[in-house]
Amino acid sequence: MPELPEVETIVRGLRAQVQGQRITRVVVHQPRIIHGSRAAFRRLLPRARIACIERYGKYIIFHLDLGAHSAASWCLLVHLGMTGQLHWCRPELPYLKHTHVTFWLANGAQLRFRDQRRFGRLEVIPAKFLSRYFTRLGPEPLEIPFTAFARLFAGRRAVIKSLLLNQSLLRGLGNIYSDEALFRARIHPVTPAGSLDLAALHRLYAAIRRVLRAAIAAAGTSFSNYITAQGQPGEFQFRLRVYGREGQRCMRCGSRVKRTALAGRSSYFCPRCQRRPW
DNA sequence: CGTTGAACCTGTTTGC
DNA sequence: TGCAAACAGGTTCAAC
Numbered sequence: 001m002p003e004l005p006e007v008e009t010i011v012r013g014l015r016a017q018v019q020g021q022r023i024t025r026v027v028v029h030q031p032r033i034i035h036g037s038r039a040a041f042r043r044l045l046p047r048a049r050i051a052c053i054e055r056y057g058k059y060i061i062f063h064l065d066l067g068a069h070s071a072a073s074w075c076l077l078v079h080l081g082m083t084g085q086l087h088w089c090r091p092e093l094p095y096l097k098h099t100h101v102t103f104w105l106a107n108g109a110q111l112r113f114r115d116q117r118r119f120g121r122l123e124v125i126p127a128k129f130l131s132r133y134f135t136r137l138g139p140e141p142l143e144i145p146f147t148a149f150a151r152l153f154a155g156r157r158a159v160i161k162s163l164l165l166n167q168s169l170l171r172g173l174g175n176i177y178s179d180e181a182l183f184r185a186r187i188h189p190v191t192p193a194g195s196l197d198l199a200a201l202h203r204l205y206a207a208i209r210r211v212l213r214a215a216i217a218a219a220g221t222s223f224s225n226y227i228t229a230q231g232q233p234g235e236f237q238f239r240l241r242v243y244g245r246e247g248q249r250c251m252r253c254g255s256r257v258k259r260t261a262l263a264g265r266s267s268y269f270c271p272r273c274q275r276r277p278w
Numbered sequence: 279c280g281t282t283g284a285a286c287c288t289g290t291t292t293g294c
Numbered sequence: 295t296g297c298a299a300a301c302a303g304g305t306t307c308a309a310c
Contacts, residue, residue, distance in 0.1 A: 115287090117288055117289085118287050118288080119287065156279090159281095162281080
């Protein structure tokens with residue numbers, strides 16, 4: 001579910017409400033959601049202070065301050081999978097279904113992790129392993145310069161949509177924003193990436209930046225599961241131009257939006273604005 | 279290298 | 295109305 005803009009929105013909300021807080025108690029309702037060392041999870045999180053919170057692609061990194069308990073520094077990594085939610089609330093709030101982990105905070109509030117499909121994961125790892133943990137992730141789409149961006153696709157025969165979803169090339173894009181960027185750049189999703197000319201690469205680069213920034217400004221896209229750290233839905237679902245609009249009129253040219261399956265996932269595109277390369 | 283399908287889960291929508 | 299299939303924002307792995 002959550003792609004870069006949703007995770008960024010959650011991280012900003014968490015910074016405002018839980019950064020600096022000490023964890024006083026952790027309750028794991030669904031142990032299978034915890035990956036890596038469960039012993040480290042149980043031992044280190046109670047009494048840890050959340051020193052700072054970062055986003056890395058679609059991952060959330062909580063840097064822990066363990067004080068005198070540990071000389072090494074540790075992190076809590078959270079990936080939300082398809083339906084994960086990480087939200088701050090009062091302890092009186094009734095437990096909603098699929099709440100897998102509850103963090104009690106020193107200020108009396110709680111941070112709860114819910115995940116209907118359980119594709120999400122939480123893991124405590126030493127900070128020194130972070131770079132190794134993330135070796136397979138490419139650069140941030142909002143940070144990479146254009147020349148490096150263009151190089152990612154040179155000589156690649158794979159279709160552009162697959163490469164946009166591939167986190168080892170760029171970290172953070174998912175199915176929605178890949179389709180939205182390709183639509184805005186007027187590139188057909190099955191175009192071989194290496195065949196994109198300089199003009200097309202420029203359009204794609206600009207489109208990715210525009211759509212991600214606009215989505216962050218709108219607090220992300222909510223269909224059913226995604227909510228911000230404050231428990232609110234995003235607003236970008238009202239600004240989507242192709243994703244989920246099969247059969248509806250293209251907002252640019254009025255043609256019918258089509259849907260095609262690519263590696264088992266839906267790709268939405270306008271057959272007129274996004275011409276096939278042959 | 280690139281693609282596909284399956285696996286990990288639960289819930290909703292669609293079609294017969 | 296009932297039931298099965300299809301589908302849902304992600305990642306990883308095996309097979310070809």
